[in-house]
Amino acid sequence: MSQSNIMPGFKPALGFTVVYLSLVVLIPLSTLVFNSFQLSWDDYVAIITHKRVLASFRVSFMAALIAAAIASFFGVVVAWVLVRYTFAGKRFFHALIDLPFALPTAVAGIVLATIFQPSGFLGKLLMDTVGVQVAFKPLGIVVALIFISIPFVVRTVEPVLLEFDTSMEEAAASMGASRVQIFSKIIFPNIFPAILTGFALSFARGVGEYGSVIFIAGNIPYVSEVVPLLIVTKLEQYDMEGATAIALSMLVVSFLLLFVINLLQLWARKRSGQL
């Protein structure tokens, strides 16, 4: 760290990072923690073990996990198509991918609710053909979360695929590997860490998502009510303590899950010799 460090500017850069993280992330979040100290432990436990709260936690985290998994799969396919093939309108598709980033999430929610509601274009089709209702059900939350999280996966996997040395595939083929073997043994292990990153981003975004979800979810307590909505509801009832307690629990669970995903990523990189 001292004289032998070749890269100059370690101290100012670290100082800047600490100050920036403190101002933007740490201080607001610690306020949340300190506020929750106004509650006694028993009150805290009573608030977060309330059946409605527990149900909303289950809905939020399950929906975010499922949506992130599905978005990871489709995101990889989309990234693959965008990198490996040339076709008319490729630039148009590229722009389309980023649209969920830019669109106000409430707009996305209203549009999705409109087409997936039982009388809507896709909602009616799904109802008539397979008998599945999407809007105003937990499934609607998953759909909304997939919509907003696709770009996270596409944009993290795409550069890795672009950089991928295709002569590795040719080498595998020359040794007799089939297409499936080439994908599963050569390509997938190399893009897996990137997929995990995309998954983690999608998941984190999905857990906290509010705008797009509330329009399509139906917000039925115990069934399709997400945690962020419950927090807003508590705030609207001037129940500051309740909102804080739920927010803090959500913070802790999210942090733990992201931490686990990061460990998984570390393991994947180590295993594939990237570290």
Added chain:
Amino acid sequence: MSILLSNISKNFGQFSALDHVNLEIPEGELVALLGPSGCGKTTLLRIIAGLERADEGRVLLNGEDVTDEHVRNRGIGFVFQHYALFRHMTVFDNVAFGLRVKPRKLRPSEDQIKEKVHALLNLVQLDWLNHRFPDQLSGGQRQRIALARALAVEPSVLLLDEPFGALDASVRKDLRLWLRHLHHELNVTTIFVTHDQEEAMEVASQIVVLNHGKIEQKGSPSEIYDHPSNDFVSRFIGQTNVFHLEKDDGVWLKSAGMSLDDARGITAHVRPHNIAVVKQSDSVSSPVFLKDWQHLGATIRLELGRDGLNGSGKIIYAEMPNEQFKQLELAKGDKVALFIKHAHWFN
């Protein structure tokens, strides 16, 4: 396994990479595809491997037409220019890959795989690195692992694309010799691509010289060096002095004791070691001066000119052994007499 290429053509858009190439390579040869960059040599190698499809023509391996066969079914081993080692696998897993992807019925047991991989790694003298990842190896080590990996599936043809291109000079020298020995040991038909004529001469038993998508000449290193079939081959293989009769270079030849009456073409190519140089005393009216010289190890290369020390006219090169140069006791600006021992004539 013998290789037969008949009438191979390949175009990339307007550019013709290969133009009706015919080539026969008998079993067990160590062949160099030699040519300047962009001559189509790598494309030809990739067509033999099945990594590229020819627009026209057939590829026969051991008499069997494999033109439409996928690379995975051709039984070839291919070593890529930048090795293409699987960076997410250890050295051991890299070499074992070809055995592990075999269909279940043909796949050896894990114990047999282990034994075979260690045998191959011993063959390339790198068994001690079997737990490393490719990123932790030096260039020369990666090259040898790539070769061991290609050999694991017991290919009947081994194809190497610029095998020494990315290595530094001393490693390259060692690996050239090593490849020759390995070929002796395994006796598998081997083709390698190179743009370095010295490398081709040193390693190969047969050289195929390519230019602009066509084969210029095919033969053993000595045939190609001593009897170049055309102007291009003569210039490309080794150093040569080119004399154009049309451009008044005839004076050089006359002053070097050649009669222009028995000219057998319009350009004469003379290898530097085919020019004998003798010191002349100042009084003799010889027009040739020694301008400078360079040590090339065992030989000395002399720069000779006709227009004095500072002239910018044509310079020709002659080479002689170190000892002989010392005996001549030449200095810059000395007058010399030339004698051309042998020339190749082209039109």
